[in-house]
Amino acid sequence: MNLKGAKAEFDDSSACKRFPSIILGSSPQVELYDETACCTELSRVLATQNCEGFHPDSIGAKLVQESPSETWPSLSPALPSVTPSSVKEDSYETLSSQPVALETTEKSNSSVTVEESSIKVEPESPLNAAPIELFLDRSINCISGLSKRHCRQLENCGFHTLRKLLHHFPRTYADLQNARTAIDDGQYLICIGTILSSRGIRANYSFSFLEVVVGCEIAENQSTSEHAVDDIDSKGKKTIYLHLKKFFRGTRFTYQPFLKSLEGKYKEGEIVCVSGKVRTMRTKDHFEMREYNIDALEDQKDSSFHAKERPYPIYPSKGGLNPNFLRDIIARVLQALPVNIDPIPKDVTQDFGLLSLHDAYIGIHRPKNIDEADLARKRLIFDEFFYLQVGRLYQMLEGLGTKIEKDGLLDRYRKPELNAIFMEEWSSLTKKFLKALPYSLTSSQLSAVSEIIWDLKRPIPMNRLLQGDVGCGKTVVAFLACMEVLGSGYQAAFMVPTELLAIQHYHHLLNLLENMEEVEQKPSVALLTGSTPTKQSRIIREGLQTGNISLVIGTHSLIAENVEFSALRIAVVDEQHRFGVIQRGRFNSKLYYTSLGSRMEVGMDGSSKGDVHMGSRMEAGMDGSSKDDVHMAPHVLAMSATPIPRTLALALYGDMSLTQITDLPPGRIPVETFIIEGTDDGFENVYKMMLDELEIGGKVYLVYPVIEQSEQLPQLRAASPELEVISRRFQGYSCGLLHGRMKSDEKEEALGRFRSGETRILLSTQVIEIGVDVPDASMMVVMNAERFGIAQLHQLRGRVGRGQRKSKCLLLASTASSLNRLKVLEKSSDGFYLANVDLLLRGPGDLLGKKQSGHLPEFPIARLEIDGNILQEAHLAALKILGASHDLEQFMALKAELSMRQPLCLLGD
Numbered sequence: 001m002n003l004k005g006a007k008a009e010f011d012d013s014s015a016c017k018r019f020p021s022i023i024l025g026s027s028p029q030v031e032l033y034d035e036t037a038c039c040t041e042l043s044r045v046l047a048t049q050n051c052e053g054f055h056p057d058s059i060g061a062k063l064v065q066e067s068p069s070e071t072w073p074s075l076s077p078a079l080p081s082v083t084p085s086s087v088k089e090d091s092y093e094t095l096s097s098q099p100v101a102l103e104t105t106e107k108s109n110s111s112v113t114v115e116e117s118s119i120k121v122e123p124e125s126p127l128n129a130a131p132i133e134l135f136l137d138r139s140i141n142c143i144s145g146l147s148k149r150h151c152r153q154l155e156n157c158g159f160h161t162l163r164k165l166l167h168h169f170p171r172t173y174a175d176l177q178n179a180r181t182a183i184d185d186g187q188y189l190i191c192i193g194t195i196l197s198s199r200g201i202r203a204n205y206s207f208s209f210l211e212v213v214v215g216c217e218i219a220e221n222q223s224t225s226e227h228a229v230d231d232i233d234s235k236g237k238k239t240i241y242l243h244l245k246k247f248f249r250g251t252r253f254t255y256q257p258f259l260k261s262l263e264g265k266y267k268e269g270e271i272v273c274v275s276g277k278v279r280t281m282r283t284k285d286h287f288e289m290r291e292y293n294i295d296a297l298e299d300q301k302d303s304s305f306h307a308k309e310r311p312y313p314i315y316p317s318k319g320g321l322n323p324n325f326l327r328d329i330i331a332r333v334l335q336a337l338p339v340n341i342d343p344i345p346k347d348v349t350q351d352f353g354l355l356s357l358h359d360a361y362i363g364i365h366r367p368k369n370i371d372e373a374d375l376a377r378k379r380l381i382f383d384e385f386f387y388l389q390v391g392r393l394y395q396m397l398e399g400l401g402t403k404i405e406k407d408g409l410l411d412r413y414r415k416p417e418l419n420a421i422f423m424e425e426w427s428s429l430t431k432k433f434l435k436a437l438p439y440s441l442t443s444s445q446l447s448a449v450s451e452i453i454w455d456l457k458r459p460i461p462m463n464r465l466l467q468g469d470v471g472c473g474k475t476v477v478a479f480l481a482c483m484e485v486l487g488s489g490y491q492a493a494f495m496v497p498t499e500l501l502a503i504q505h506y507h508h509l510l511n512l513l514e515n516m517e518e519v520e521q522k523p524s525v526a527l528l529t530g531s532t533p534t535k536q537s538r539i540i541r542e543g544l545q546t547g548n549i550s551l552v553i554g555t556h557s558l559i560a561e562n563v564e565f566s567a568l569r570i571a572v573v574d575e576q577h578r579f580g581v582i583q584r585g586r587f588n589s590k591l592y593y594t595s596l597g598s599r600m601e602v603g604m605d606g607s608s609k610g611d612v613h614m615g616s617r618m619e620a621g622m623d624g625s626s627k628d629d630v631h632m633a634p635h636v637l638a639m640s641a642t643p644i645p646r647t648l649a650l651a652l653y654g655d656m657s658l659t660q661i662t663d664l665p666p667g668r669i670p671v672e673t674f675i676i677e678g679t680d681d682g683f684e685n686v687y688k689m690m691l692d693e694l695e696i697g698g699k700v701y702l703v704y705p706v707i708e709q710s711e712q713l714p715q716l717r718a719a720s721p722e723l724e725v726i727s728r729r730f731q732g733y734s735c736g737l738l739h740g741r742m743k744s745d746e747k748e749e750a751l752g753r754f755r756s757g758e759t760r761i762l763l764s765t766q767v768i769e770i771g772v773d774v775p776d777a778s779m780m781v782v783m784n785a786e787r788f789g790i791a792q793l794h795q796l797r798g799r800v801g802r803g804q805r806k807s808k809c810l811l812l813a814s815t816a817s818s819l820n821r822l823k824v825l826e827k828s829s830d831g832f833y834l835a836n837v838d839l840l841l842r843g844p845g846d847l848l849g850k851k852q853s854g855h856l857p858e859f860p861i862a863r864l865e866i867d868g869n870i871l872q873e874a875h876l877a878a879l880k881i882l883g884a885s886h887d888l889e890q891f892m893a894l895k896a897e898l899s900m901r902q903p904l905c906l907l908g909d
């Protein structure tokens with residue numbers, strides 16, 4: 001396969017459009033391996049941030065003195081200068097000469113120790129004899145010399161195969177020469193040193209301790225300036241003394257023989273590697289360690305281990321297994337690792353500048369320097385993404401019959417602009433609906449609809465994510481997609497996270513349908529939420545089952561077991577990240593079975609409605625659907641205004657394609673944002689601005705973090721008690737109240753009054769955050785704005801500036817210190833950029849909340865928010881591979897690897 005040749009004709013940039021989430025709004029792409037890009041981006045953000053809980057050092061990491069919880073270092077290291085071949089050359093040689101850390105840890109789970117002499121990986125061991133492609137999936141039993149007990153322990157912790165062991169990646173690396181900065185109390189330190197003394201001391205009749213003193217030579221830190229840190233050679237060295245202490249309580253531990261045997265374990269002059277948290281002692285340069293690991297270096301004369309300044313891998317423990325034990329076992333597997341285990345062809349890895357798999361494993365576990373670890377990481381992340389991409393495309397190709405169809409599909413992925421159905425080919429219902437809209441679609445709305453309709457005509461269920469900034473007009477795109485399906489006689493379901501939004505969409509759609517002309521029979525639309533009265537809800541369910549209702553808008557109620565559809569063809573899930581994976585999955589599979597069953601019923605009962613449906617479906621079959629159409633799961637269109645990692649995760653695991661709306665409807669005037677400190681003066685200013693706005697006919701949202709005042713958090717302003725205060729203050733203008741504890745109809749009434757202008761000020765909680773659309777609302781004031789995340793504030797701000805009025809958003813921060821963090825909102829109105837800032841500042845856990853982050857798929861080392869570029873490359877590589885061999889028959893090793901990693905039956909939802 002000549003991939004180099006293929007590359008020439010291959011338009012990378014257009015294929016990259018398949019993953020627009022990789023480009024973060026209009027902000028520059030995050031270049032993973034370019035120090036400047038990532039660091040500048042962050043420092044720019046951080047320059048204006050008060051980053052609570054965020055440690056810039058961990059981003060610019062030089063991998064020194066990291067605490068175990070710190071993040072992966074590879075966010076910033078400069079572009080590696082190592083080449084794959086340079087890694088390969090001496091990886092074996094260094095390994096064999098390299099001392100293997102022995103398990104001598106005091107605090108360790110002492111049942112797990114490795115008897116050094118008992119484990120050997122001989123050149124001709126069964127490990128080496130394994131067929132190359134099966135090597136990684138061999139059982140750990142094949143590690144010769146590993147006792148049954150160890151095997152059991154490893155297996156109990158999930159390490160069944162060599163692959164599992166090799167995929168137990170270091171959590172971080174420590175630089176053995178890392179003590180270049182001042183050593184602080186509580187800091188995690190790792191040092192090579194010499195044992196100076198070892199004493200077992202009896203303190204009283206029932207208390208004793210072991211004290212091992214290790215002297216470590218480190219570079220003296222004379223200055224804190226960054227330059228001085230780099231200029232290590234020009235500085236002196238000094239010795240620090242680590243006092244490793246282990247305490248024993250109980251009379252049996254105070255006997256001299258016991259204490260002697262303890263101290264005898266550590267020989268004076270022995271070279272050891274010590275790691276743990278230090279506490280400063282009174283004497284200068286003396287530090288105490290109570291929780292520590294101590295590894296004797298195997299060959300005392302061999303100083304190459306630290307002389308070479310190799311990063312020292314620090315492994316996470318797993319299931320109670322000691323990290324050092326794991327490191328030792330992994331080192332042994334590495335020694336036996338065949339060079340040619342890579343299932344990905346060499347020309348592909350070379351094309352993408354990747355290490356071979358062998359070198360990547362060596363590089364991640366035993367890097368010579370941090371650049372090598374980073375290159376290794378890149379390769380391993382690439383694999384995580386690559387197999388997902390290959391699996392997904394492979395499955396899609398399998399669903400197609402002829403080579404031409406398959407080539408066509410791949411081609412469309414390469415040239416996404418072809419994945420569109422032009423307006424002339426839309427169903428007549430869709431065209432009429434479009435005509436009835438009070439505005440024209442923007443160009444990206446138009447291409448989004450075209451892409452979706454293209455998908456709707458495929459014989460494969462669509463799983464597409466529609467992303468766009470707040471207020472860009474996603475709803476109408478989804479409505480048009482529904483119309484296309486209804487036009488062929490099928491049904492559509494539109495699920496939203498709140499009742500308020502369901503009601504809003506329902507009325508919005510009814511209005512639009514009312515304007516439609518020349519349609520004999522308009523689609524019947526229903527609203528189904530938790531508040532729908534039982535009787536009405538039963539009628540709606542019957543209507544859905546018989547097919548009398550063609551479109552239903554609702555909340556979670558739509559996925560209730562008793563809701564069955566006659567012929568559901570599309571499910572729209574708005575603000576999809578607010579629904580758990582399980583919920584969405586249930587929705588999907590439930591609809592698959594019920595729709596299949598009920599379609600048959602319709603066919604059998606022969607009712608006239610059923611006939612219409614069947615007739616239309618035949619028509620649909622003619623315009624592109626396969627004859628097996630009836631077995632299809634419904635198409636799923638998910639929508640989101642926040643590009644959170646979970647979204648990207650779904651884009652990968654949920655087998656989703658992405659469509660992005662990149663422009664806003666014309667005439668929108670950017671919302672002016674002000675960050676104001678909530679002092680008395682600050683509030684006076686805000687009230688004055690509100691009054692000015694009301695006098696010129698504007699409408700104002702006041703957003704509060706809580707409904708009622710709380711004793712625990714008295715500083716938080718509450719919506720309910722403030723109603724009176726605000727009403728008094730703005731006497732000529734009526735005020736309304738809206739919060740989540742109100743009944744559904746009360747909420748709708750409050751919003752309705754605000755929409756109609758009866759109330760001009762709406763005091764609300766964050767219930768309005770999602771999707772509320774009152775186009776002439778022109779001012780928003782957010783109280784205690786520091787309580788909200790950046791992305792959330794952007795969503796809230798998106799409730800204003802949706803019409804032609806110039807709008808303002810005032811963010812009131814309770815403290816001066818929180819003003820800085822909010823400043824980014826003053827500067828940017830790009831939701832994709834802001835969501836990314838939020839991610840970097842708060843991390844996915846905080847951003848997603850417990851419910852969602854718990855469902856994040858496991859990417860052992862990829863960080864979805866920053867590794868997008870690698871995903872992009874993986875996608876290109878997958879296209880190349882499958883372009884060369886649709887069924888992967890030319891790449892048997894790769895195919896075998898794919899089935900190991902990505903059982904095809906598990907692909908998709």
Ligand SMILES: Nc1ncnc2c1ncn2[C@@H]1O[C@H](COP(=O)(O)OP(=O)(O)OP(=O)(O)O)[C@@H](O)[C@H]1O
Nearest residue numbers: 439440441442470471472473474475476641665771
């Ligand atoms: N092409 C357009 N031209 C003018 N107005 C438009 C256009 N498309 C949508 N709108 C209007 O813009 C407003 C916002 O649209 P919509 O509610 O669909 O946005 P959204 O993307 O769902 O936003 P959010 O994420 O805030 O829910 C609506 O009032 C809608 O009628």
